Amino acid sequence: MQMKDKVAVVTGAAQGIGRAVAEAYAREGARVAVADVRAEAAEEVADGIRRxxxxxxxxxCDVSSRAEVDRAAADVKEAYGPIDVLVNNAGVTRPAMLHKMTDTEWDQVIAVHLSGSFYWLQAVVHDMIERERGRIIFSSSSTAQNGSIGQINYAAAKSGMLGMVRSAARELGRYNILVNAVAPAAATEMTLKVRTDPRFADAVKRLPLRRHAEPEEIAPTFVYLASDASSFVTGQVISVDGGGMMVR
Structure with a gap:
């Protein structure tokens, strides 16, 4: 088991990539906190892991609230002890063409992806520095590297995550805390609206693999980055996108 006895928090873990990562971490021996704004859905995932x-x-946890993040981090620490692995995965989409996008659509996406990731980063980093070990993994997106029509808010937020990753990696490397990102292109509930938009009907055909990934195909990269196998990897963005970066 690559993560035996590690304590891992996965945000946005009630569905999609977050759920697949939480389940994969549990199979590898981690004690997993399934953090999500939807209590019943989070409990369903946690119950499935226990079964x-x-x-x-x-x-x-609503990651856009610092108070909720701090409370959630304290609950995890009380139940399992200090957090070894943080996966900043919680996300939302509010698609709109830029000339029609509202302040609310902009603010909601930035609050969840950027502020939420920052709040969780601060909530776990003090213990990691004291213990001189830790893994922090951001769930970014191929959109961060290539942009996307109708998602300037999402692309900006996911791009901002990459700046956060590289800055945190520089600051925290001396404490043996590794900070990386995964940039997936996957078929999830969150991306359904965009994936089914007729304007993007031909996008998947340009991928070398000619399909979107399933969340379970993304999760092993998160396992690698949380494990001892990645002990000399930090400040990196790993694209798991079916070869999409080659054809943009």
Whole structure:
């Protein structure tokens, strides 16, 4: 088991990539906090992990609220001890063409992806510095590297994550805290509206693999970055996008 006895928090873990990562971490021996704004859905994932013999705790958390993040981090620490692995995965989409995008659509996406990731980063980093170890992984997107029609808010937020990754990696490397990002292109509930938009009907055909990934195909990269196998990897963005970066 690559993550035996590690304590991992996965935000936005009630569905999609977050759920697949939480389940993969549990299979690798981690004690997993399934953090999500939807309590019942988070409990369903945590219960499924426990029924498979793993350890999991459902944690209600709106990542756009610093108070909720701090409370959630304290709950995890009380239940399992200091956090070893943080996956900043919680996300929302509010698609709109830039000339029609409202302040609310902009603010909601930035608050969840950027502010939420920053709040969680600060919530775990003090213990990691004290213990001189830790893994922090951001769930970015191929959109961060290539842009996307109708998603200037999402692309900006995911791009901002990459700046956060590289800055944190520089600051925290001396404490043996590794900070990386995964940039996936996957078929999830969150991306359904964009993926089914007729304007993007031909996009998947340009991928060398000619399809979107399933969340379970993305999760192993998160396992690698959380494991001892990645001990000399930090400040990196790993694209798991079916070869999409080659054809943009």
């Amino acid at each position: 498979q013999g793993g350890e999991a705790l459902a944690v209600l």
